[in-house]
Amino acid sequence: MTLATTPTLIPKPTPTPTPQSAAAKANLAGMSLARLREYFEARGEKPFRAAQVLKWIHQRGVTDIQAMTDISKSLRDKLAADAVIVLPTIVEDFESEDGSHKWIIEVASGSRVEMVYIPESGRGTLCVSSQAGCTLDCSFCATGKQGFNSNLTVAEIIGQLWWANKKLGGFDGVLERPVSNVVMMGMGEPLLNFEPVMEALSLMMEDSAYGLSKRKVTISTSGVVPAIDKLKDFTDASIAVSLHAPNDALRSEIVPINKKYPIAMLLNSVKGYMASLNDKRVPVIEYTLIAGVNDHRQHARELAVLLADFPCKINIIPFNPFSLSDYKRPSSTSITNFRQILQQAGYTVTVRTTRADDIGAACGQLVGDVADQTKRSSRHLARRDVIASSAGAPR
Numbered sequence: 001m002t003l004a005t006t007p008t009l010i011p012k013p014t015p016t017p018t019p020q021s022a023a024a025k026a027n028l029a030g031m032s033l034a035r036l037r038e039y040f041e042a043r044g045e046k047p048f049r050a051a052q053v054l055k056w057i058h059q060r061g062v063t064d065i066q067a068m069t070d071i072s073k074s075l076r077d078k079l080a081a082d083a084v085i086v087l088p089t090i091v092e093d094f095e096s097e098d099g100s101h102k103w104i105i106e107v108a109s110g111s112r113v114e115m116v117y118i119p120e121s122g123r124g125t126l127c128v129s130s131q132a133g134c135t136l137d138c139s140f141c142a143t144g145k146q147g148f149n150s151n152l153t154v155a156e157i158i159g160q161l162w163w164a165n166k167k168l169g170g171f172d173g174v175l176e177r178p179v180s181n182v183v184m185m186g187m188g189e190p191l192l193n194f195e196p197v198m199e200a201l202s203l204m205m206e207d208s209a210y211g212l213s214k215r216k217v218t219i220s221t222s223g224v225v226p227a228i229d230k231l232k233d234f235t236d237a238s239i240a241v242s243l244h245a246p247n248d249a250l251r252s253e254i255v256p257i258n259k260k261y262p263i264a265m266l267l268n269s270v271k272g273y274m275a276s277l278n279d280k281r282v283p284v285i286e287y288t289l290i291a292g293v294n295d296h297r298q299h300a301r302e303l304a305v306l307l308a309d310f311p312c313k314i315n316i317i318p319f320n321p322f323s324l325s326d327y328k329r330p331s332s333t334s335i336t337n338f339r340q341i342l343q344q345a346g347y348t349v350t351v352r353t354t355r356a357d358d359i360g361a362a363c364g365q366l367v368g369d370v371a372d373q374t375k376r377s378s379r380h381l382a383r384r385d386v387i388a389s390s391a392g393a394p395r
């Protein structure tokens, strides 16, 4: 369902909290508890300082080392000489008619990436980006059409949560925990930027930082099997799998990484990760429903059979159109039929409500401004121009 038809764009340039300077200094904003403890120990300081610094940065929103008043003046001076607290800069802030926000941040590579905040009754979800662009090219995804520029650093990933808290009054007590859920489902494939994403996840779930429950922090992956296989050694966050098709032939068209890591291999790898969690969580299967492509009743039946031995929840995401795609949004009848077939087969199924599409922030629509290094964006633009000119040519 499209919630708004009249675009309402409210650009609000926002200054960065600290200048992007002193690149040679350590950036405390991008360090997990373990890394900060190592940092202090290496300098002959007590490791408990790490938790103190995390609380200042991630619970109080402080970016000035001298403002950390429970740390002695001499240590603050020492820290200030050796380290900085640098977060990405927010360059635009769009507010949807439905209360969602899209913030655009500028990262060190010069690219602009997007994050989205979706408020709902009793919770607030932040959709976080992990890369400027994406090396993969899923056919339903605007980010994929942009090509790829760079991986985000830990500070640039956790900085999105920091900024959401700052913007929503989480640091000054206006709102208690405005962001209750994080999904690594913004721009990029999180498991192709593995170490920085893992370190940012640990900050999200660390009690001295954001303290989010492992159940409320979700990694969404298109299926980078070797990374899923090693995930259990780094995190116990929840996982969502971008499946989008019930068989390999169709999935390889929609999610090209499937040619390398086909469905059976992917589901087996996810099963292994779930077994390591030692609790009752199940993965979410994301299925973007595209009119005439993967939304037939037969696809739903095939999906029900495919997942028969794979405990999971299924989240149907009706395709959200964007300019570089010829795909169409499915009809409400085909959404209902698809959901009912799966429910009758015994699955828990949700249909994602379209949010924030008036600000180009609905699922699959994130684009940012990426200095593409892959030439993929120009290929997609050229293809669109050919289609447009042939459509306008006399027959």
Ligand code: SF4
Pocket (backbone or CB within 6 Å): 134, 135, 136, 137, 138, 141, 142, 143, 144, 145, 186, 187, 188, 189, 222, 242
């Ligand atoms: S869906 Fe995810 S993995 Fe696929 S192109 Fe888009 S950002 Fe990349």
